[in-house]
Amino acid sequence: MIDYSLYLVTGRELLPPGQDYFDSLEQALQGGVTVVQIREKNADTGEFLDIALRSKVICDRYNVPLIVNDRVDIALAVQAAGVHVGQTDMPVSIVRNLLPEGTIIGVSCNNLREIEKAINDKAxxxxxxxxxxxxxKNLNKPIVGVRRVGELLQKLDGTSIKAVGIGGIKSSNLLRTLHGSVSTTNRALDGVAVVSEIVASTRPREAASKLCEILSTFRNSGSVPNAMSTRSDYSVxxxxxxxxQIMSCVREHNPLVHQITNNVSIAQSANATIALGAxxxxxxxxxxxEELSVINGALLVNIGTLVSSAYEGMTLAGSCANAQKKPVVFDPVGIGASQFRKSAVNSLLNTWQASVIKGNAGELAALSGSNEVQSKGVDSIGSGFKDPISFVRNVARKERCVVVMSGKTDYISDGTNVAVLTNGHELLGQITGSGCIAGSCIASYCAGAMILARGENQEGKLALGDVFLGAIGGILALTISAELASLREDVKGPGTFFPALIDELSTLxxxxxxxxxxxxIQ
Structure with missing residues (x-):
């Protein structure tokens, strides 16, 4: 049985000046590489054969299988463990007939049609x-992106076919790759293929060892704070x-909440955060x-004002927060308003993992590709989803995080459970930035949940369900405070409602x- 965990693809053209290919290969194996694919696109047959023979000797020394890219003749000559082919190379069926029984055959896939063909070909x-x-590698097909890998993996359900992620994978994005590349049925990657991170390194042993450490960390403790769970014992x-407990923790510890948010509502969001105790x-x-990610308790990214300078900050902030295992709350404001926003959201969510995604029905419909609910700017239009509980649960499973769908009724899911909340008041919809404030409340309570989890686990891993509770708490704090504010005699309308709302948040x-x-709880 081949261990595909850390799959090295060679590329001599990437070697640093003065670095010997065979020495680099041996160091990579010492660092923990579990399978090697030798790729020589520009070598003639004699040179390829010599390199393959010498590589095979080194791989055998470490009991690591050698796979040859494309060339069946070379694989036969060196008695390689397998052959890897692309979509334009020799068909799998013919390769299978030419090779000895038990030889491993892998195939590159970029879309569902190619996955289906690989299944039929018995790769x-x-x-x-x-x-x-x-x-x-020169790419002639679109980038798959982390969030689309799960859709391809799901096609492999019920088969014995293994899956290796490939293309641009390195230590800085490996955790994001591993966490995001999972199907809604929890089918995950069996390994990752790496090229330049190891081959182009002057210290390939250390590069491979670092990748192995990240793989081990992910398998043992997860990647980033999230609440994907199968827990079924939640009760009201x-x-x-x-x-x-989270509310008290926020007031006691005053966590820092870093917010990249809508310019229209910066002051309102900051005031709400302070009122809650953060x-x-x-x-x-x-x-x-990078420095802020070390000291903050949570990050809120709100794309309401999507200018280039803020987008650059959003991209880096989320990655840094993931690296520090800090909760990331994402609010894709107005995603359905333009293709530019859709593209930006897709890029951000492929770059880092959100712990919570919060949006109204129209925004979440646009995010998920559903046509059931439409949006107009930042607002939803229409009667809503026929089955909002199933919708929000499915989006949570797909995005691998907690999802909050705000509205007259709020739905919050961790992919298994759905909390249905019916607090609130119509005046919330009559002030600027109430949705942005909701994101600030959720981020503040997720920061509190993180503090509680770290008190129980010095490694900083969130206890199962804490972000789910943080999201519920943030929505309840805002909507119940809105109800209390609306009852005050000094509230005459939207203009007097907001100051009263801040007061009630602070005394909740x-x-x-x-x-x-x-x-x-559903």
């Missing part, structure tokens, strides 16, 4: 990609207990994102939560 494994842009009582920092400059009590929360 042993598929290389799915390119997942990221890459300079090691224990959810409210968790929310109250501390806001509204920073967009890319140069400070555990008793208010327990007595007023209108919540069901």
């Amino acid at each position: 042993d494994y598929v290389g799915i990609g390119a997942i990221w842009s890459t300079t090691t 009582e224990n959810v409210l207990d968790g929310v109250i 501390s806001p920092i509204m920073a967009t400059t890319a140069q400070e994102m 009590s555990t008793r208010n939560i327990r007595e007023r929360a209108c919540i069901e």
Whole structure:
């Protein structure tokens, strides 16, 4: 049985000056490479054969299988473990007839049609990609992107075919690749193929070892704070207990909440964050994102004002937050308004993993590609989803995070459970930035959940379900405070409502939560 975990694809043209190919290969094997594919697109047959023979000797020394790219004759000559072919190379069926029984055959796949063909051809494994842009190969097909890999993996359900992700994978994006490349049925990648990260390194042993460490970390403790779970013991009582615990934690510890948000509502969001007991920092400059990720408790990314400088900051901030295992709350404001926004959201979510995605029905429909609900700018239009519970649960499974669908009724899912919340007041919809404020409330409570989890686990891994509870808590805090504000005698309309809302957020009590929360768990 081949271990596809760390699959090295060679490329002598990438070697640093003075680096010997065979020494680099041996160091990579010492660092933990589990399978090697030798690729020589420009060598003549004699040179390829010599390189393959010498590579085979080294791989045998470490009991690591050698796979030959494309050339069946070379594979036969060196008694390689397998052959890898592309879509324009020799068909799998013919390769199978030419090779000894038990030889491994892999095939490159970029889309569902190619996956289906690989299944019909009885390939042993598929290389799915390119997942990221890459300079090691001329691409004549579109980038798959992390979030589309799951759709391809799902086609492999019920088969014995293994799957390896390939294309632009390196240590800086490996965790994102592993976490995001999972189907809704939890079919994951069996390994990742790496080229330049190892071959172009002056220290290939250390490069391979670092990749192995990331693979091991992911398998043992997950990648980023999220709440994908199969937990089924949630009840209204224990959810409210968790929310109250998070609320108290935020007020006690005053976590820093980094927010890249809509310019229209920066002040409102900052004031709401302070009222809850957290501390806001509204920073967009890319140069400070790495330092801020170390000290913040959570990150909120809101694309309401999508200018190039802010987008650069968003891209780096999310990656840095993932690296620090800090919750990332993402609000794709107005995604359905333009192709530019859709493209930006797709790029951001392929670059880093969100812990929570929050949007109204129209925004989430645009995100998921559904035509059931339409949007007009930042607003939803129409009567909504026929089955909102199933919709939000499915989006959570697809995006591998908690999903909050805001509206008159709020739906929050971790991919298994769905919380249905019916608190709130119509005045919330009559003030600027109420949706942005909701994101700030969720981020503040997710920061509190992170503090609680770190108190129980020094490695900083969130306990199962904490982000789910943080999202529920953030929505309840805002909607219950809105109800309380609307009851005040000094509130005459939207103009007097917002100051009252901030007051009520700052004085919200555990008793208010327990007595007023209108919540069901599905």
